[in-house]
Amino acid sequence: MDLKDSDIFLTSFPDGTTVRFACNIGYVSAGRSPSVTCTAGSWSPLGLKCQRYNCGLAGEVENGQIEYRPGTEFGDKAVLICNIGHIPIGGGELTCRSHGWVGRFPVCEVPYCQSPPVVQDGSFSPNKELYEYNEVIQYTCKKDYTLVGSRQLHCSDDGTFKPEPPKCIKVECGDPEIPFGQWSNGA
Numbered sequence: 001m002d003l004k005d006s007d008i009f010l011t012s013f014p015d016g017t018t019v020r021f022a023c024n025i026g027y028v029s030a031g032r033s034p035s036v037t038c039t040a041g042s043w044s045p046l047g048l049k050c051q052r053y054n055c056g057l058a059g060e061v062e063n064g065q066i067e068y069r070p071g072t073e074f075g076d077k078a079v080l081i082c083n084i085g086h087i088p089i090g091g092g093e094l095t096c097r098s099h100g101w102v103g104r105f106p107v108c109e110v111p112y113c114q115s116p117p118v119v120q121d122g123s124f125s126p127n128k129e130l131y132e133y134n135e136v137i138q139y140t141c142k143k144d145y146t147l148v149g150s151r152q153l154h155c156s157d158d159g160t161f162k163p164e165p166p167k168c169i170k171v172e173c174g175d176p177e178i179p180f181g182q183w184s185n186g187a
Contacts, residue, residue: 114129145170
């Protein structure tokens, strides 16, 4: 708390002077008198008590919950934690200020994935513009190619396909080695 109004400019306080205190920004009066009086060279007891402003709960959100760090008082933060299968879109965190929560919460939405990675000499299905969370695609390779890696990828909660895409490797057989024999015909 600090002295209030023009009292902050006083440098001396003659007998009988009454000054008023006010709570600083972010703090509110918890009651009692904000005034003290100088009588015979002593100040009367100050009754004013100031406590941090409490913003209360920030509200409710769909598909998530609010985590208060560390609480709901002046200077504290309210952070949105989305449920599994949802990601925060837009906004940020809220901050408790002297007149309530300030900021904009994101919303928790189901993530979508863009088209999955292209695999050389391979293709995937289904082929569409957007894929919903947990939707699965399947890779196949061209004729004479074999798939190395995971055949299936899924749209994950961070908006990317997982695991890593496979590779299509050309199947090539070298000349057979036959001990104590020789090549007689074939292509």
